[in-house]
Amino acid sequence: MAVDIDAAVIANRRLSADYNVLAFDAPEIAAAAKPGQFVMIKTSGGQDPLLRRPFSIFEILHDAGGRPAGVSIFNKRIGAGTALLSRVEPGTRLPVLGPLGKPFEPIDPPAEAWMVAGGVGLAPFITLAAALAKRTTKTTLFYGARRGEELYCVDLFEALGVTIVLATEDGSAGAHGRVTAPLQAALASRPLGNPVKLFVCGPTPMMRACAQLAADHGRACDVSLEQVMGCGLGGCYSCVVLSRGMDGGKPHHTRTCIDGPVFDANRIMWDAVSGH
Amino acid sequence: MDLSLEIGALRLANPLIAASGCFGYGVEYADVVDLASLGGVAVKGLFLAEREGHPPPRIVETPSGMLNAIGLQGIGVHRFINERLPDLRQRRATVIVNICGTTLDEYVEIARILSDAEGVHAIELNISCPNIKEGGITFGCSLPGTHAVVGAVRKVTRLPVIPKLTPNVTDVASFARAAEEAGADAISLVNTFLAMAIDVHTRRPKLSNIVGGLSGPAIRPIAVRMVYECRRAVKIPIVGMGGIATADDVLEFMIAGANAVQVGTMNFVDPFIWSKLMDGLRDYMTRHKIARLQEIVGTVDTTKRETAWISS
Numbered sequence: 001m002a003v004d005i006d007a008a009v010i011a012n013r014r015l016s017a018d019y020n021v022l023a024f025d026a027p028e029i030a031a032a033a034k035p036g037q038f039v040m041i042k043t044s045g046g047q048d049p050l051l052r053r054p055f056s057i058f059e060i061l062h063d064a065g066g067r068p069a070g071v072s073i074f075n076k077r078i079g080a081g082t083a084l085l086s087r088v089e090p091g092t093r094l095p096v097l098g099p100l101g102k103p104f105e106p107i108d109p110p111a112e113a114w115m116v117a118g119g120v121g122l123a124p125f126i127t128l129a130a131a132l133a134k135r136t137t138k139t140t141l142f143y144g145a146r147r148g149e150e151l152y153c154v155d156l157f158e159a160l161g162v163t164i165v166l167a168t169e170d171g172s173a174g175a176h177g178r179v180t181a182p183l184q185a186a187l188a189s190r191p192l193g194n195p196v197k198l199f200v201c202g203p204t205p206m207m208r209a210c211a212q213l214a215a216d217h218g219r220a221c222d223v224s225l226e227q228v229m230g231c232g233l234g235g236c237y238s239c240v241v242l243s244r245g246m247d248g249g250k251p252h253h254t255r256t257c258i259d260g261p262v263f264d265a266n267r268i269m270w271d272a273v274s275g276h
Numbered sequence: 277m278d279l280s281l282e283i284g285a286l287r288l289a290n291p292l293i294a295a296s297g298c299f300g301y302g303v304e305y306a307d308v309v310d311l312a313s314l315g316g317v318a319v320k321g322l323f324l325a326e327r328e329g330h331p332p333p334r335i336v337e338t339p340s341g342m343l344n345a346i347g348l349q350g351i352g353v354h355r356f357i358n359e360r361l362p363d364l365r366q367r368r369a370t371v372i373v374n375i376c377g378t379t380l381d382e383y384v385e386i387a388r389i390l391s392d393a394e395g396v397h398a399i400e401l402n403i404s405c406p407n408i409k410e411g412g413i414t415f416g417c418s419l420p421g422t423h424a425v426v427g428a429v430r431k432v433t434r435l436p437v438i439p440k441l442t443p444n445v446t447d448v449a450s451f452a453r454a455a456e457e458a459g460a461d462a463i464s465l466v467n468t469f470l471a472m473a474i475d476v477h478t479r480r481p482k483l484s485n486i487v488g489g490l491s492g493p494a495i496r497p498i499a500v501r502m503v504y505e506c507r508r509a510v511k512i513p514i515v516g517m518g519g520i521a522t523a524d525d526v527l528e529f530m531i532a533g534a535n536a537v538q539v540g541t542m543n544f545v546d547p548f549i550w551s552k553l554m555d556g557l558r559d560y561m562t563r564h565k566i567a568r569l570q571e572i573v574g575t576v577d578t579t580k581r582e583t584a585w586i587s588s
Contacts, residue, residue, distance in 0.1 A: 001307045004548050042545065047340040047493050047521070051544060097547070230335050230342070231544035234304035236297075237320070237346045238335040253328050253349055258304065272331060 118202025144179025295540030341492030507533020523556020
């Protein structure tokens with residue numbers, strides 16, 4: 001069940017001009033959070049911006065005694081709300097509502113988990129990697145960005161024993177080109193008898209391409225979608241995505257907030273997905 | 277301390293109603309709000325059949341407000357009765373069903389169906405959605421149309437009938453009068469203001485539907501004025517809405533002439549808003565020694581003010 005906490009910012013760790021990690025004191029949310037869930041954050045005390053913003057839970061933080069203490073978010077400065085979160089001072093209190101949404105379903109050995117992240121789409125994968133590490137599931141992160149400087153927090157994944165495969169569009173780190181190229185090569189060389197599941201989050205064209213690759217190679221694929229959201233609780237019907245039901249029937253506008261954000265990629269009608 | 281009110285034969289425990297289109301079918305919020313504690317739950321607008329609504333993007337934020345063009349996505353009246361109403365009934369919610377039609381016959385048919393369903397307490401007639409071309413608003417923007425649809429629904433149901441008025445007309449009070457003459461038990465207002473937002477870089481509208489409805493605190497003073505005008509025009513109860521965010525906002529609408537209010541957009545911002553509003557209303561009643569909250573309805577004092585001491 002979601003709770004709304006007037007949560008103090010514990011730390012604002014700047015990663016670059018556009019990216020920062022904000023940590024909140026929110027033990028109740030940390031205790032309930034599952035990999036891939038999100039929170040809705042009010043970015044200011046006033047009415048402009050008015051609506052909360054959805055953020056994947058980036059890390060579940062623990063205190064020295066190992067008890068759940070808070071959550072962090074991976075913030076990219078894009079608009080007015082994310083600009084406010086970019087420069088917020090520690091000690092500031094902001095309303096944080098969560099945890100919300102359907103989580104990822106981690107898998108167990110001998111299956112492997114391949115996480116595919118593009119840019120800010122890295123956000124839901126630390127919590128997933130931690131859950132997979134607990135199950136001793138062998139995990140790989142395929143992580144792409146425009147430039148090497150925009151590949152963040154790789155050390156956090158290494159600490160969880162995740163194998164890292166990087167790609168940059170300018171070739172400054174890892175493979176030269178899109179992250180889908182090393183992914184395609186890995187899929188092509190993996191024997192069909194060795195199970196693997198893809199978990200994907202990033203720009204819509206990247207997710208669409210990954211969904212197609214997964215389908216071509218007969219692999220399961222979960223995607224974490226981000227849509228403009230009004231409420232996060234299923235009240236407003238703004239965050240819909242055109243998707244087939246579990247039964248594979250006629251596609252419907254499905255609420256990303258309560259039926260997602262994690263979907264089986266096969267359900268999504270990719271030609272109708274907005275966003276970038 | 278009495279916060280109750282009556283709409284026709286229906287008694288609401290308090291004046292706080294969740295606004296249609298802003299609260300799903302109510303059940304979505306059951307984990308965060310005790311639905312029985314609300315004066316009422318106005319569920320998402322229903323046609324006879326299911327509807328997919330508009331493609332995204334469906335909302336865009338604007339200063340102290342938002343535009344929406346959802347396009348009345350909905351599960352249709354039959355699925356609502358079978359799949360949502362039992363849960364609402366079990367949670368003892370006071371259920372106000374918002375209904376839409378492309379034709380007068382569709383409104384009548386839905387009203388008939390709902391009248392036989394256990395657990396429906398009132399019907400709100402959506403004759404004011406700015407986001408769909410057919411039906412709805414064409415009734416709400418014409419005085420004979422408003423009169424006709426209210427009168428036709430009135431004939432087939434004993435449930436209280438509450439037409440929801442659009443602010444996108446020159447004189448909303450005349451529509452309030454038409455609704456009252458046709459037998460409405462109450463009116464609700466305002467629906468959203470037809471509006472538009474454009475991305476200057478792409479020169480494209482920010483909504484897939486091009487235009488949408490503006491809601492939120494940005495519209496509140498206009499909505500208060502319209503409630504005030506309608507209070508002077510009709511005797512039936514008024515359900516006021518438009519950007520209510522605090523208990524003072526609720527009181528402002530009531531003093532302007534509303535018997536009850538609906539909260540929509542601000543429920544998105546704070547789904548726990550209801551208990552805060554309720555506490556604020558109780559505090560006000562204590563401070564001003566008000567036994568029945570309905571005493572303040574329409575009590576705005578517009579008499580000429582004596583020139584008071586003016587400090588430079």
